[in-house]
Amino acid sequence: MTTEADATDSRRVDVLIIGAGLSGVGAAWHLQRQPGRTYAVLEARDRPGGTWDLFRHPGVRSDSDIFTLGYAFQPWRGPKSLADGESIRRYIEDTARDHGIDRHIHYRSKVLSADWSWERCRWTVKTEGGTWTCSFLYVCAGYYDDDRGHQPEFEGVEDFGGRFVHPQFWPDDLDVAGEKVVMIGSGATAVTLVPALARRARHVTMLQRSPTYLISLPDVDPAAETLRRLLPAPLAHRLVRAKNVLSSGLAYWLSRRYPEQTRRHLRRGILRYLPDPAYLDRHFTPRYQPWDQRLCVVPDGDLFREVAAGRVSMVTDRIARLAEHGIELESGRTLEADVVVSATGLSLIPLGGIAVSVGGRAVDLAETTAYRGLMLSGVPNLAFCIGYTNASWTLRAELSSRYVVRLLRHMERHGLTTAMPALPRDVARRPLLGLTSAYVQRAAHLFPQQGDRAPWTVGQNYLTDRLRSAFLDVRKGVIFDG
Template identity: 50%
Template sequence: MTEHFDVVIVGAGLSGIGAACRLGRELPDKTFAVFEARPCLGGTWSLFTYPGVRSDSDMFTLSYPFKPWRGADAIAGRQAILHYLEEAAAEGGLDGRIRYNSRVVEASWDSARSRWSLTVEQRVGPDEVARSTVTCAFLYACAGYYDYERAYTPEFEGIESFTGTVVHPQFWPEELDYTGRRVVIIGSGATAITLAPSMAEHAEHVTMLQRSPTWVFPIPRRDVAADWARAVLPPLAAHRLMRAKNIAFTGSLYWFCRRYPRAARSLLTGLVTRSLQDRDAVAEHFTPTYAPWDQRLCAVVDEDLFTAIRHGTVTMVTDHVDRFLPAGIRLRSGRVLEADIVVTATGLQMQVFGGIDFVVDGRPVTMSDEFLWQGTMVTGVPNFAAGIGYANASWTLRADLNARVMCRVLRHIDRNGQVPVVPRREETLAARPFLDLSSGYIRRSVDRFPRHGDRDPWQTRNYVRDALTLRRTSLRGSLAPFRSTGASRRREGTAGQNVSSADRTRLV
């Protein structure tokens, strides 16, 4: 007996919890389940446990529009974010709908039955995995684009000779004690910028070793405007006001950086110089060669990194690793950094839609051959969408828009007699990258993802523009009934026989 749902959501992180809450609120008659590969909800926020881990977007835009952020900090730590997600799941009635330790490994669409068959691997013991199958009429992938099982670490010559400890932030050892130890952090991104001042509170000394600088900007942990708004307005009104303010600010900053890169360089170096009070250090360690927002800007919260550098507990080094030595790292310049612990904050691996293998009517789907419509549905893949967030703004702004697209598409399918739909591909559509940033982790993997197009509704820009595009896009004009082209065509006499909402929760 195979369990069937109207909708299956893959992933119980920020996107999946938000999508499930949206679905439950807007389409309460739909049956759905959330399949989560890990033993708990939270996604990124349950996986990463390194010291100081926190949001790099403000919580008024990283949280959901339907659930006000009530925390004191606008830039929040891991535990506060997890508590918020647990509250959202409980308030949305998701406790019984989330299937933990359940990884969807294959999704196979059968046009003869108008449904997805999902192969699910469930961990039932330390080394034991059981496979099962569930079916659904619509599949929504919310696993993000990071590989939770594999991190990125370049090959370092001589690393096997190092007598100290090497750790990667993605797999932080709970028992690691760095008190009074010499720490070298290899990396220049948000993780390294967060780790360095946090570890410096207990380590003997922390050295942050980067191959090249990253654009950073100081940001306060608390938002005084939010404190004022909460004092005079109801919680939801204050949340909406701060959300609108921060959407406008981050959108304007991104536009300014892309439109006026030279002025943006001057602005950012000026802010860092004012905080660090050392022009030479800013020129060497905080002035990249690339333009602002060619890669994501990194936030320095409450100037903690700059304070640690001024106090001498953190040292910045811009150089390349030559090789590891038993007692540390030798650089290309010949300098040796002695270390007891080396943290390789060298980046992440990207993964397409949680690593699911997609098959449509017997044919494997090559995602890089397809296009993203409205940033969420994929050409050639029927009754499927993905919750993908912004890379140049708060993730949840876009992920929530995608959840609203999903609900709108589901209503469209219901109105049209449960006929499966797929984006109507335009012949003259020019391809654009899935993510238009030059970061290393993106360049290594972006060619495996579906592509954006060169015009609406095949591209994503900013929240305001995308929200307006969503409202004015005609689903009837953009979506087409899916026609089988694979092995199931010979059985098309039964195509279109879908399981309606009235059949929900039954076993078939």
């Protein structure tokens, strides 16, 4: 008979990774390259994929090219550079299986809390399915709240006679064939959904309060296709990845250095599809500068093509209320709708919503400061993984995992049991995530802050961060104990 103590002992590992998405599977790959260290991956869902298993709405895809969103060690073999969500999920699943990581993943293991014991120098991690202990905790749960999206309270929503849905919880039985659809929102989700729905719906209206910067990029990368025909897959993957890192980094730098020229360049790109300057002024000209918020990618101009064909209408206005047959706008206009899709944004939550405590005392994450963007001041033996806001998530995730492995190797080599960042008193604090997007600003007060100087800042330049990571001193700013 297995006692509770026996069960706890069987769930004792050196490193516990939270999440089996892109970050968690990548972290496991880096970790298991160092033999002799036990680990487990806890995943709240019933299969790997993380974000790419959560979002299942029509047309779901990545805004980042898959060669940089994917792993450096696992070549992408699919045809598209802007891959769809299910293909990305299968890529993560295949990676876990190919490298034996799947044997370490425990599904339906949603983590509720984690408490650090100074006496035992271990974390006690409680999940919905039991309790684990570990010497080091690595949270790779991203920052999306899986349980809720952002949903404003629209007056009259109970009066609407059609279907009202949020993309994060897309109903399996929803078929928009022959229906009038109104999409509320102008972000990446709306830009993804509208062309997909327009292929079946009677008509789709994209209703936005204000425009978002959009850029058309090829769905298939011609240079990648050429290199993959001529070279072995691993080499081609590395070359395409390097090309895309350089080109996206340069594009971001130019956008911030020359914002007005970038605005004109983006405008010219849309004019190729919609040659009406007044229409662009109304519906495709944001008030903010490029990369104050993330740019939304339109593969092969699909959204613009649907607008030009008359299957999609753009409306820039504010909602007064929902009525039985549609949406009444502040301008007095009414949009008829059988289906209203509220692509009104995501909710963010730090560390996957885990309640963290040290020595039994709850940690207020908003009062902590991020060390190198991956550990927390005053919290021992814990790392968390967040990606770039201006580039592919995985680029930064891989740097974070390399750092964690390097830190663990240093601790093992010197017989150390704890590593805790110690924040100097004179470090000024500022928001962790540097975007002005509404979904980021709504949750900013929940997240750790970052400092005003290294090693307390969160870099947003992959090439610089990659170079620095080769020479950084893991001892700087950290208190160790043996």
